[in-house]
Amino acid sequence: MNKDVCRIKGSRRGLVITISAGADFAEVLRQLQEKLSAAEGFFAGAEVKLAFEDGQFSKEQVDALAELISAFGMSLDRAQPVTRYSPAPSVGEAYKEAEPAAGEETLLVRRTLRSGQKIHYDGNIVVMGDVNPGAEVACTGDIVVLGSLRGVAHAGIADRVDAMVFAFRLEPTQLRIAHYISRSPDEKQPQPLGPEVARVVDNMIQISPYTHWGS
């Protein structure tokens, strides 16, 4: 059995075909054909995105993949930028990256923020504790709460739409990311079972369970 070089996964944004790093192109085509015919008709009509673990395929090769995909009644979404996983930096590069860019510093808050307390920061914020109702966290980057977030959180205040808010228990009074605002529903909600993350998806703040990055 050959190494699995292409994986088909359903996600919130539709179907994603992930191509492993360093895979042989002929092998990718062969496996994809095999997998798609095994699920004949199941994926028909779906819009598919390609994700390369490294960006080594040429335009011609992408075209070949698109042709195969359309042969099974699906379409390849080329408008979206193709997701690329950047290769792991060498040690020297990692050191260079440790030097934070302006506005990318992270503030570590080692306590619970209580009603009336507010933290505003140019960069990211990590709270090791809870953010209680009436408390406010706002920053230009991401917000991570290692506890319950019950207050107001505003990530990406300089209109950074890709900012996100993470919490072990995400039950905010109000969430703001860039210029988007959402509030918790008026009806009582069941408590989230695990960590969740909020991001802007399709011009809306969307909350989803946190599994691992990239999912």
Add this chain to the structure above:
Amino acid sequence: MGKVIVITSGKGGVGKTTTTANLGHGLAALGRKVCLVDADIGLRNLDVVLGLENRIVYHLLDVVEGNCTVSKALIRDKQHGENLVLLAAAQTREKDAVNPDQMRDLMKVLRKEYDYVLVDCPAGIEQGFRNAVAGADQAILVTTPEVSAVRDADRIVGLLEATELHDPQVIINRIRPDMVRRGDMLDISDVDDFLRIPILGIVPDDESIIVSTNRGEPVVNDQRSRSGQAYRNICRRLEGQEVPFMDLQGENFMQRLLRRIRVGAANR
């Protein structure tokens, strides 16, 4: 050298004054010398709850402004005498008539004479609150199992962090076990999950509190009262004893009846 404890809540009407009065009586009954200070200038109540209203001649502002000595202004309790005294608040003045430095000086004098100085803090987070917490060694928060009261308590914990009072404890007042059982009231773990500070005591809702408050006789002296028992437990905890929390859930009608009969017999 005694301990100065401020009793505060943020929200009004959760039972700060009642708690102050009951802890004062309870600690005095354990043989301690206790001074109660009403810091709610302009809206005093502690004297009424203690049944000492008609004995006020001098008040806190008279002491601070040097119109009389401290010992002259202290009102002795009807029951405990020298061991339980009250420094009343001025009713005709306002909270900004005194400042935190003056309060700190006053506490320095009082803690020399008494084992416990309990300060009844006014509701709110303004000048009155800042005066009341000045010079205190310890804070006790009073809250009820209501969302608004718990929120305000949380705000107070945050404000106390900015002072020297770092480890406040909380008393959850007016718990109604029947409502908690039906899921209509926040329970102790809800409050604890939110505030995350040590719980000093849990006081059940009790009609006898209203009766005793109106009569000026704190319920802590009533051996048959559940809330009185809760206050006695809190006093013993303040004294450093390990006292388990009362089981509010497990008591049905028969058990209540049996307990009443047993305590009644013991009182006789």
